[in-house]
Amino acid sequence: MTTAADPGIVRFESVGLRYGLGPEVLRDVTFALAEGSFHFLTGESGAGKSSLLKLLYLALKPTRGVMTLFGRDVASVSRAALPALRRQVGVVFQEYRLLPHLSAFDNVALPLRIAGARESEIARNVAELLAWVGLKDQMKARPSTLSGGQQQRVAIARAVIGRPKLLLADEPTGNVDDRMALRLMHLFEELNRLGTTVVVATHNIALVERLGHVRLHLDGGQLSTDTPGSAASRAAAGESPRPMGKAAREWILKGVS
Amino acid sequence: MFARRTDLSLERDAQDRFLPWLVAFMVFLAVLAFALAIAVHQVAGRWDKGASGTLTVQLPAAEKGDDARLAVVLALLRETPGVISAEPLAEEDLAALVEPWIGRAVVGDIPMPRLIDVRTDPNAKPDVDLLRARIAAAVPGAAVDDHRAWLGRLLALLRAVEATALAVLGFVLAVTVGTVIFTTRTGLSIHHEAIEVMHLIGARDSYIARQFAARALALGLKGGAIGLALAIPALAAIGILFGRESGGILPEVTFSLMHWVAIGLLPVLVALTAMGTARVTVHASLARML
Numbered sequence: 439m440t441t442a443a444d445p446g447i448v449r450f451e452s453v454g455l456r457y458g459l460g461p462e463v464l465r466d467v468t469f470a471l472a473e474g475s476f477h478f479l480t481g482e483s484g485a486g487k488s489s490l491l492k493l494l495y496l497a498l499k500p501t502r503g504v505m506t507l508f509g510r511d512v513a514s515v516s517r518a519a520l521p522a523l524r525r526q527v528g529v530v531f532q533e534y535r536l537l538p539h540l541s542a543f544d545n546v547a548l549p550l551r552i553a554g555a556r557e558s559e560i561a562r563n564v565a566e567l568l569a570w571v572g573l574k575d576q577m578k579a580r581p582s583t584l585s586g587g588q589q590q591r592v593a594i595a596r597a598v599i600g601r602p603k604l605l606l607a608d609e610p611t612g613n614v615d616d617r618m619a620l621r622l623m624h625l626f627e628e629l630n631r632l633g634t635t636v637v638v639a640t641h642n643i644a645l646v647e648r649l650g651h652v653r654l655h656l657d658g659g660q661l662s663t664d665t666p667g668s669a670a671s672r673a674a675a676g677e678s679p680r681p682m683g684k685a686a687r688e689w690i691l692k693g694v695s
Numbered sequence: 696m697f698a699r700r701t702d703l704s705l706e707r708d709a710q711d712r713f714l715p716w717l718v719a720f721m722v723f724l725a726v727l728a729f730a731l732a733i734a735v736h737q738v739a740g741r742w743d744k745g746a747s748g749t750l751t752v753q754l755p756a757a758e759k760g761d762d763a764r765l766a767v768v769l770a771l772l773r774e775t776p777g778v779i780s781a782e783p784l785a786e787e788d789l790a791a792l793v794e795p796w797i798g799r800a801v802v803g804d805i806p807m808p809r810l811i812d813v814r815t816d817p818n819a820k821p822d823v824d825l826l827r828a829r830i831a832a833a834v835p836g837a838a839v840d841d842h843r844a845w846l847g848r849l850l851a852l853l854r855a856v857e858a859t860a861l862a863v864l865g866f867v868l869a870v871t872v873g874t875v876i877f878t879t880r881t882g883l884s885i886h887h888e889a890i891e892v893m894h895l896i897g898a899r900d901s902y903i904a905r906q907f908a909a910r911a912l913a914l915g916l917k918g919g920a921i922g923l924a925l926a927i928p929a930l931a932a933i934g935i936l937f938g939r940e941s942g943g944i945l946p947e948v949t950f951s952l953m954h955w956v957a958i959g960l961l962p963v964l965v966a967l968t969a970m971g972t973a974r975v976t977v978h979a980s981l982a983r984m985l
Contacts, residue, residue, distance in 0.1 A: 450842045495895055497891075497895055498894070517982070518899075521894075521897045521898060522897070523899040524894070524896065525897035529895060529896070531892075535892045537702065537704075537892065539704035539707065544702070548702060548893070548896060549897060550897045550899055551702065552893065552896060581713070596896070600896070630928070
């Protein structure tokens with residue numbers, strides 16, 4: 439638990455969320471994410487996982503309670519200040535949400551272009567990151583010509599290229615087989631070891647139990663926390679992740695430190 | 696600035712493909728209206744200035760060879776301060792002037808008035824009322840016409856035409872603004888999903904607005920170029936027609952370099968209006984999103 443002096447990356451206090459005049463989809467949600475932590479977010483469909491993630495990536499604001507992100511109370515953040523906060527949050531959307539007319543390269547480059555990076559810098563970093571996720575030969579491909587797994591890796595590359603402090607993934611294992619799911623998780627764990635705070639929303643209980651990270655569980659809009667399994671179970675985890683290139687590793691390290 | 700394709704792929708959109716043609720038509724209208732305004736302004740100015748330096752004295756028709764009255768009036772005019780010259784119109788010239796109206800056969804038979812063309816110093820105009828009284832005393836029935844009465848009405852008409860032409864310019868800009876607001880809003884709604892993603896990965900409104908503004912500017916310039924390319928030959932044709940048909944009734948109109956520059960800037964003005972409208976529309980629409 440973080441203290442008041444150290445607000446951590448994220449802190450929720452009695453947060454509630456409702457859409458319009460509908461019922462509350464999140465009720466009295468209270469939790470905190472320490473810097474560098476790795477959490478799973480579980481719960482039935484409709485339990486509020488996506489809504490909670492939307493709060494975290496600032497697509498919505500709480501209708502009540504206090505939510506702080508990187509130590510800032512989001513209720514007091516002006517609209518003009520939102521982009522700067524959002525650039526520190528990387529999101530792998532459930533349906534990837536790649537821009538259909540842009541190549542894999544341009545999709546991954548988008549956060550850097552938005553942030554005003556130089557094209558020479560963009561070209562180098564994007565190529566390196568796409569190589570890291572195994573899409574070196576698909577840089578010019580449109581999303582519609584890529585498989586689900588490939589689109590997902592483009593989405594992941596787009597989420598991490600801005601060197602986010604907080605990485606959110608919504609059901610990243612939903613459309614891939616178990617082997618790929620495990621590999622993705624190892625990839626997230628590697629980013630986590632490099633200092634990124636990670637939250638992964640998933641249905642895949644087997645995976646959650648195998649990897650044994652702290653679990654945030656939503657049930658009917660209310661949140662509970664538990665720490666299933668142990669680190670020991672992780673040792674049994676099968677395939678090791680694709681090794682990250684040295685340059686990519688150094689670059690991401692530089693970003694989060 | 697335009698070379699790079701936009702992240703939103705606006706260049707693929709269909710809803711604003713008609714925009715260049717609308718802008719072309721608007722620029723075409725604007726150029727013709729503007730040229731009309733310039734021409735009318737010049738004509739009005741010249742007539743105003745020309746008329747203010749002339750008087751016409753008319754002596755009623757009399758027996759042929761009766762030059763005594765003419766000599767009296769000429770002498771009277773020439774000693775009036777402010778009169779630069781006073782020349783009688785030769786009878787043959789007068790006949791030539793009226794011949795197109797009443798026909799050659801009649802001209803020789805009817806008694807003709809004598810006209811005296813008087814040029815006055817615009818800076819020291821003679822007192823026309825006093826002059827009129829003195830001439831009337833010397834030659835009963837003589838009239839002094841300072842062209843003011845009919846010219847005043849004509850000038851008022853020309854000024855109205857000029858104002859209408861300028862109003863057309865305002866209308867053209869208003870139509871451009873309205874159309875660009877419409878196409879931009881449509882574009883925003885087509886690309887709603889992509890814009891939301893761009894927002895969520897940290898894009899500011901200005902980043903998105905820039906893409907719409909660049910698109911509107913590019914379409915505006917394209918349409919402006921087409922409109923100008925169509926308007927210039929049309930202007931030339933109108934100029935030739937008028938030059939041939941007016942036969943000297945209308946004064947000649949010449950466009951200065953400044954006028955041509957202004958005409959050349961009209962499409963740019965319309966394109967910049969389109970760009971600014973797109974920018975403002977995007978900002979206004981996105982401000983309602985979180």
